[in-house]
Amino acid sequence: MGVYEDLGLQPAINASGKMTALGGSVLDDAVVAAMGEAARSHVVMDDLLRAAGRVIATATGAEDGCPTTGAASGVAIAVAAVIAGTDPARVEALPDAGGRPDEVVLMKGHSVNFGAPVRQMIALGGGRAVEVGSVNKVSPAHLEGAVGERTAALLFIQSHHTVHKGQLSLADMIAVGRRHGIPVIVDAAAEDDLRRWPAAGADLVVFSGGKAIGGPTSGFVCGKAPLIEACRAQYGGIARPMKVGKETVAGLLQALRQYGVDRAGDGGRARMARLAERLGTLPGITGSVEQDEAGRNIHRAVLTVDAAEAGRDARTLAGELAGGAPPVYLRDHQAGTGRLSVDPRPVTAEEEEQLVHRFASILGAG
Numbered sequence: 001m002g003v004y005e006d007l008g009l010q011p012a013i014n015a016s017g018k019m020t021a022l023g024g025s026v027l028d029d030a031v032v033a034a035m036g037e038a039a040r041s042h043v044v045m046d047d048l049l050r051a052a053g054r055v056i057a058t059a060t061g062a063e064d065g066c067p068t069t070g071a072a073s074g075v076a077i078a079v080a081a082v083i084a085g086t087d088p089a090r091v092e093a094l095p096d097a098g099g100r101p102d103e104v105v106l107m108k109g110h111s112v113n114f115g116a117p118v119r120q121m122i123a124l125g126g127g128r129a130v131e132v133g134s135v136n137k138v139s140p141a142h143l144e145g146a147v148g149e150r151t152a153a154l155l156f157i158q159s160h161h162t163v164h165k166g167q168l169s170l171a172d173m174i175a176v177g178r179r180h181g182i183p184v185i186v187d188a189a190a191e192d193d194l195r196r197w198p199a200a201g202a203d204l205v206v207f208s209g210g211k212a213i214g215g216p217t218s219g220f221v222c223g224k225a226p227l228i229e230a231c232r233a234q235y236g237g238i239a240r241p242m243k244v245g246k247e248t249v250a251g252l253l254q255a256l257r258q259y260g261v262d263r264a265g266d267g268g269r270a271r272m273a274r275l276a277e278r279l280g281t282l283p284g285i286t287g288s289v290e291q292d293e294a295g296r297n298i299h300r301a302v303l304t305v306d307a308a309e310a311g312r313d314a315r316t317l318a319g320e321l322a323g324g325a326p327p328v329y330l331r332d333h334q335a336g337t338g339r340l341s342v343d344p345r346p347v348t349a350e351e352e353e354q355l356v357h358r359f360a361s362i363l364g365a366g
Contacts, residue, residue, distance in 0.1 A: 010325060010326055010327060011326065012326065012327045012328070012329055013326050013327065013328045013329065013347065013351045013354060013355060014329055014346040014347070015328060015329060015330050015331065015342040015343060015346070015347050015351075015355055016329045016330060016331045016332075016343055016346075017298075017331055017343035017345065017346065018190065018208075018210065018211040018212065018345060018346065019329075020070075020115055020210070020217075021115070022329055022346075023217075024208075024210030024211065024216075024217050025210050025211070025213075025214045025215065025216075025346075026346065027214070027215070027216060027251065028214060028255070028258070030254055030258060031214070031215060031216065031251045031254045031255050032251070033254075034250045034251055034253070034254035035216065035247040035248070035250055035251040035254075036247075037250065038246045038247045038249070038250035038251075039246070039247045042246075043246055045246065046232075048246060048249055049066065049067060049232055049235075049249070050232075052065065052066075052067045052220075052249050052252070052253055053065040053066055053067075053228060053232075055253045055256055055257070056220050056222050056256065057222065059194055059256045059257075059259065060194045060195055060198050060205070060207075060222045061194075061195045061198050061199055062198040062205065062222035062223050062224075062228075063223065063224055063225040063228065064222070064223070064224075064225045064228035064229070065220050065221065065222040065223075065228060066220060066221045066222075066228050066231040066232050067209075067218065067219070067220050067244045067248075067249050067252060068206075068218065068219040068220055068221060068239075068242065068244060069217070069218060069219065069242050069243070069244050069248070070208060070209075070210070070217060070218060070219040071187065071189035071190075071206050071207060071208040071211075071219040072114070072115075072116060072121050072219075073121075073219065073239065073242040074187075074189075074206035074207070074219045074220065074221045075118065075121040075122065075125070075155075075185070075187055075206055076121045076122070076124040076125040076238065076239070076242070077125065077221060077231050077234045077238075077239050077242070078125070078153075078185045078204045078206055078221050078227075078231060079104055079121070079122050079124075079125030079126065079127040079152070079153065079155075079185070080094050080095075080124075080125035080126055080127075080230075080231075080234045080237065080238050080239070081125075081204070081221075081227050081228075081230035081231045081233070081234060082152050082153045082183050082185070082204075082227065082230070083097050083100060083101070083102055083125065083126045083127060083152050084097075084100075084126065084230070084233075084234070084237070085230045085233070086229055086230050086233040088233075088236065091233050091234060091236055091237035091238075092236065092237050093237075094125065094126040094234075094237050094238045095123060095124060095125065095126040095238060096126065097126045097127075097152075100152075101149065101150050101151055101152040102126055102127050102128050102150065102152050103127070103128050103130045103146075103148075103150045103151045103152055104122045104127040104128065104129055104130065104151075104152060104153050104154075104155050104185075105130045105132060105143065105146045105147065105151060105153070105154050105155065106118075106129060106130070106131060106132070106154070106155040106156070106157065107131070107132055107133055107138045107142075107143075107156075107163075107167055107168060108131040108132060108133050108134055108135050108138070109133070109134075109135045109136060109138065109162055109163030109165075109166070109167050110155070110156065110157040110162045110163070110167070111129065111131050112157065112159065112161040112162055113161075114159065114161050114189070118155075118157065118187070122155070124238060125234075125238060126238070127152060127153070130146055130151075132145075132146045133166075134166075135163055136163055136165050136166045137166040138166060138167055138168050139168075140168065140172060140176070143168060143172070143173065143176050144176060147176065147180050147182065151180070151182050152182070152183075153182060153183050153184070153185050154173050154176065154177050154182055154183075154184045154185070155184075155185045155186075155187065156170050156173050156184065156185070156186045156187070156202070157186075157187045158170070158186060158187065158188045158191055158197070158294065159187070159189065159190065159294060160190075160292065160293045160294040160333075162294075164293065164294070170184075170186065170197075170200055170202070171200070171201075174200065174201045174202065177203075178201075183203035183204065183224075183227065184201070184202050184203050184204075185202065185203065185204045185205075185206070186200075186202040186204070186205045186206065187206045188205055188206065188207055189206060189207060189208040189211060189219070190208055190211040190212055190294075190296075191207065191212065191294075191296065192212040192296055192297070194207065194213075194259070198222055198223060202223065203223050203224050203227055204221055204222070204223035204224070204227050204228075204231070205221070205222050205223055206219065206220075206221050207219055207220055207221075207222070209251075209252040209255060209256075212296075213252075213255050213256060213259050214255050214259065215251050215252040215254070215255030215256070216247075216248050216251040216252060216255075217248070218244060218248045218249075218251070218252045220252065265297070266299065267291070267292075267296075267297035267298050267299045267344075268298065268299045268300070268344030268345070269289060269299035271344055272289050272299050272300055272301040272342065272344050273289050273301075275287070275301045275342060275352065275356075276288055276289055276301040276302070276303070278356055279301065279303055279356065279359055280303075282310075282359055282360060282363045283309050283310055283311075283363050283364065284305055284306040284307070284308070284309035284310025284311070284363065285303050285304070285305060285306075285310065285359070285363070286303070286304040286306070287301060287302070287303055287304075288301075288302045288304070289301060289302065290302045290341070298343065298344070298345065299344070300331065300341040300342055300343050300344065301341060301342040301344075302339055302340075302341045303330075303339070303340045303341065303342070304338055304339050305317055305338050305339075305340065306338075307338070310363060311363075311364075313335075313338065314332070314335040314336075314337075314338045314339060314340050315332070315335040315336065317340065317362065318330050318332045318335055318340055320362050321358055321359070321362065324358055324362075326354060328354070328355050328358050330342060331343055342355070
């Protein structure tokens with residue numbers, strides 16, 4: 001029996017993506033080996049964090065980097081860094097900003113819940129979220145009007161969770177930040193281009209290590225060296241309960257060293273087209289392929305469910321798949337509109353066959 005079976009659990013087929021709720025990524029053997037080696041000896045953690053910063057800088061093109069337990073903690077740490085800097089008294093006082101500028105301005109369509117509200121991550125870092133514009137419409141005047149003497153940072157979130165219609169671009173936000181001397185933080189948690197966002201001029205960029213990079217549950221902040229120094233300083237304050245272990249740092253760095261985005265590939269388009277065609281022969285299922293809504297090179301099989309013909313709606317079908325053996329988890333963000341999708345990245349060829357069999361069994365075609 002495996003470690004999960006020993007706990008009375010069954011490993012899941014993850015067709016949803018690199019999702020925190022399903023454990024992030026399945027780790028490469030070299031990443032596991034690096035974590036195991038790191039676990040067998042001691043190291044001065046301050047030295048390890050600084051050394052890790054150099055590896056992160058090389059991978060991202062930023063000046064420096066700071067490992068974190070994940071992208072969520074990275075947002076909290078980045079906010080704390082721009083509010084408290086490296087002053088120990090200020091660091092230790094957070095989340096009480098002590099009268100210093102603490103407003104973090106973000107577009108209303110970016111004030112999302114990614115499993116927890118981003119506003120809460122801002123608050124953990126001592127910030128106060130200020131939402132501008134409407135969910136589907138933000139103008140430069142909205143952003144300019146929100147900037148004042150209490151503004152500590154501007155926050156831009158690059159994610160499939162956010163609204164993609166009627167929003168300002170990162171370039172717009174950076175331009176406002178430059179005019180007012182205010183740092184810009186980018187939450188690029190699941191993005192696969194590690195150099196794009198630092199190169200765009202963001203002062204701090206937050207990534208997840210356990211998503212596109214394929215590392216353990218982890219993350220990092222990269223950006224301007226003085227602000228990264230301030231990020232590390234937060235481990236003496238609000239980041240103490242978010243501290244990252246030596247094994248996790250080693251696994252993250254190994255994943256970064258071997259990370260490469262296959263930009264010449266088709267992002268799973270051909271594979272997902274074949275899967276959509278197979279599943280599209282089942283009762284009540286129409287298959288198609290769509291690119292990731294945030295613009296990444298990921299193509300997913302989209303399954304539109306005709307409730308009358310399938311005998312259940314999309315949400316019910318997703319529940320039946322998740323409740324079976326083995327449990328199959330689809331990407332169900334749009335289940336309310338009758339759409340489910342399959343992300344190609346975590347699914348092995350064997351698991352894909354199991355997924356097809358489960359669909360056929362439920363829909364009476366197996």
